[in-house]
Amino acid sequence: MKILVCISNVPDTTSKINFTDENRAFDTQGVTYIINPNDEFGLTRAIWLQQQEEATVTVATVGEASCEPILRKCLAIGADNAVRIDAFPEDGFYVASQLAAYAEKEAFDLVITGRESIDYNGGMVGAMLANYLEMPYLANCIQLEKEGESILLQREIDGGKENLKGKLPLVIGAQKGLVEEKDLIIPNMRGIMQARQKPLEVVTPIESEASSSIKSYEKPPAKGHVKLVDTGDIDQLIDLLQNEANAI
Amino acid sequence: MSVLVYIETQNQEIKKSSLEVASYGRAIADAKSTSLIAVCFGLEDSSQLAAYGVDKVFVIPTAGDIHFNAERYSSTLVAIAKAEAVDLLIVSGSANGRFIGPLIAIKFEASYFSNVIGLPTAYDPVEVKRSCFTNKAFNHSISKKDKVVISLSSNSFGLHEKAAEAAPVEGTYSPSSFSLEVVTVEQSSAKVSIADADIVVSGGRGLKGPENWHLIEELANVLGAATACSKPVSDMGWRPHSEHVGQTGKPVASNLYIAIGVSGAIQHLAGINSSKVKVVINSDPEAPFFKAADYGVVGDAFEVVPELTSKLKALKEA
Numbered sequence: 001m002k003i004l005v006c007i008s009n010v011p012d013t014t015s016k017i018n019f020t021d022e023n024r025a026f027d028t029q030g031v032t033y034i035i036n037p038n039d040e041f042g043l044t045r046a047i048w049l050q051q052q053e054e055a056t057v058t059v060a061t062v063g064e065a066s067c068e069p070i071l072r073k074c075l076a077i078g079a080d081n082a083v084r085i086d087a088f089p090e091d092g093f094y095v096a097s098q099l100a101a102y103a104e105k106e107a108f109d110l111v112i113t114g115r116e117s118i119d120y121n122g123g124m125v126g127a128m129l130a131n132y133l134e135m136p137y138l139a140n141c142i143q144l145e146k147e148g149e150s151i152l153l154q155r156e157i158d159g160g161k162e163n164l165k166g167k168l169p170l171v172i173g174a175q176k177g178l179v180e181e182k183d184l185i186i187p188n189m190r191g192i193m194q195a196r197q198k199p200l201e202v203v204t205p206i207e208s209e210a211s212s213s214i215k216s217y218e219k220p221p222a223k224g225h226v227k228l229v230d231t232g233d234i235d236q237l238i239d240l241l242q243n244e245a246n247a248i
Numbered sequence: 249m250s251v252l253v254y255i256e257t258q259n260q261e262i263k264k265s266s267l268e269v270a271s272y273g274r275a276i277a278d279a280k281s282t283s284l285i286a287v288c289f290g291l292e293d294s295s296q297l298a299a300y301g302v303d304k305v306f307v308i309p310t311a312g313d314i315h316f317n318a319e320r321y322s323s324t325l326v327a328i329a330k331a332e333a334v335d336l337l338i339v340s341g342s343a344n345g346r347f348i349g350p351l352i353a354i355k356f357e358a359s360y361f362s363n364v365i366g367l368p369t370a371y372d373p374v375e376v377k378r379s380c381f382t383n384k385a386f387n388h389s390i391s392k393k394d395k396v397v398i399s400l401s402s403n404s405f406g407l408h409e410k411a412a413e414a415a416p417v418e419g420t421y422s423p424s425s426f427s428l429e430v431v432t433v434e435q436s437s438a439k440v441s442i443a444d445a446d447i448v449v450s451g452g453r454g455l456k457g458p459e460n461w462h463l464i465e466e467l468a469n470v471l472g473a474a475t476a477c478s479k480p481v482s483d484m485g486w487r488p489h490s491e492h493v494g495q496t497g498k499p500v501a502s503n504l505y506i507a508i509g510v511s512g513a514i515q516h517l518a519g520i521n522s523s524k525v526k527v528v529i530n531s532d533p534e535a536p537f538f539k540a541a542d543y544g545v546v547g548d549a550f551e552v553v554p555e556l557t558s559k560l561k562a563l564k565e566a
């Protein structure tokens with residue numbers, strides 16, 4: 001079984017979000033990058049399959065050389081090899097076309113993406129990649145079990161869950177639940193040492209055009225002061241919610 | 249060039265988020281002086297859509313598919329969009345809307361924008377404002393294609409009625425070469441889901457343990473609200489993962505968000521920022537949530553919440 005995990009390089013969740021170049025670009029100054037959390041859940045699930053099914057796990061990212069540290073981290077977590085498609089990830093469509101061009105040659109059985117990347121929040125690369133690869137896609141995937149030739153899956157839906165059955169090959173959009181927070185693998189010294197020896201291949205991008213562009217960014221307006229209500233005056237809170245905020 | 253909306257239903261009822269999508273679609277169709285087409289699957293009575301300005305409704309018989317089927321639904325929508333010369337297609341921000349949106353976009357050779365929070369600010373080419381960095385910022389995106397698929401962020405446009413005469417037409421269901429088979433659906437016992445809720449009541453670690461969650465549930469019940477929680481609360485198994493909100497959980501865009509015993513970590517706030525009115529109840533006046541909230545009570549949840557609940561109950565019964 002060959003697994004591809006698509007990794008998006010995103011600002012750490014505590015990062016302050018600022019923009020430069022007259023609000024046309026994200027300000028990367030002082031920002032630490034991490035593996036997109038949804039992708040990390042997916043990677044952990046892949047490593048379990050690697051151990052149970054003797055699967056091989058490839059991680060791939062579309063990005064510039066600055067993305068290599070997180071690919072090394074994926075290798076330290078346990079991925080067998082890493083691929084960096086050497087291009088700026090202009091939009092989801094562009095990223096999906098690059099990943100597809102690479103994946104088509106490798107015949108993966110299972111392709112894992114994250115539900116969405118926490119920076120651009122496109123929620124689109126997985127579905128588009130599946131379409132290119134002519135494989136079914138499952139969004140918001142919270143369970144994946146192999147049972148003989150079948151794959152049993154679960155998708156989170158609004159107010160519940162859906163249980164599905166399918167076969168490989170398949171593309172999923174991973175999120176928490178696929179594995180739990182406590183199951184995430186923290187690389188140990190041995191993993192980190194081994195990661196240095198594992199292959200990290202740099203691939204030339206194909207000719208492809210983005211389907212959209214970002215004109216500018218904007219931050220939410222500064223928040224006014226909170227109105228504090230005394231614990232002895234809950235009626236006032238209710239009054240404010242009813243008559244000032246029109247919220248209840 | 250007409251506008252098309254995908255209408256979602258549950259138990260033969262049109263979902264509120266889809267009526268919002270219809271309202272939004274109508275406003276766009278008016279701006280472009282064109283007609284609004286709706287597509288729904290397996291719905292017996294689509295007459296409600298006329299009140300939201302839909303000019304034509306395709307009702308698709310779904311053969312044996314009683315559950316949502318992303319492959320066949322997206323293929324069907326694209327086939328209709330092509331036949332009807334559609335150039336703008338809109339889906340909701342629901343789980344199914346976000347699932348199907350990018351599938352439609354790629355089959356339709358359109359550009360795709362999720363988390364869109366208002367009407368396009370331009371049409372040639374289409375330009376939209378969408379939230380990004382999990383609600384910590386917005387971006388203005390421009391389409392490079394002449395066809396566009398938009399996923400509208402829930403509660404960002406609202407419901408707007410406008411009479412039209414929508415005659416239902418029977419459409420054809422597209423087959424697909426592959427798809428996943430839905431075996432069962434488990435609907436949680438919660439009465440209101442976070443995605444559909446006008447009001448969300450959320451509890452954090454300050455509630456001390458799952459045995460105290462009746463405080464959250466009772467308040468939610470009086471308000472007809474959905475219940476939610478912070479990440480550690482779901483990680484510890486006090487509450488199901490489906491209630492985890494924030495940057496790595498679900499986004500919340502309700503009209504009212506009440507946070508109880510939640511400190512207001514940046515990752516939590518990111519996910520709930522687009523809720524309109526925020527209330528915090530926390531015993532620590534230094535809790536960061538107070539900086540992000542509209543209304544706050546510095547106090548013990550175990551005292552404040554029961555009082556709030558009983559006063560709201562009395563008000564309702566009055």
Ligand SMILES: Cc1cc2nc3c(=O)[nH]c(=O)nc-3n(C[C@H](O)[C@H](O)[C@H](O)COP(=O)(O)OP(=O)(O)OC[C@H]3O[C@@H](n4cnc5c(N)ncnc54)[C@H](O)[C@@H]3O)c2cc1C
Binds near residue numbers: 548
């Ligand atoms: C990569 C990453 C992603 C994350 N994503 C998310 C996410 O999506 N969502 C999320 O929620 N968190 C997320 N977190 C975790 C986040 O950083 C915080 O740890 C978490 O939100 C804190 O949860 P809490 O407010 O319930 O608990 P705490 O921070 O422990 O806060 C409890 C609060 O309860 C108050 N309190 C205590 N007793 C009482 C009482 N009797 N009455 C009233 N108030 C009381 C305290 O004053 C305190 O403010 C993420 C963290 C990381 C590293």
Ligand SMILES: Nc1ncnc2c1ncn2[C@@H]1O[C@H](COP(=O)(O)O)[C@@H](O)[C@H]1O
Binds near residue numbers: 007120
């Ligand atoms: N630049 C990228 N390189 C590799 N995979 C990516 C990239 N961007 C997004 N992805 C994958 O696609 C998923 C969804 O991303 P998005 O559509 O941007 O929200 C992510 O969780 C990743 O698995």
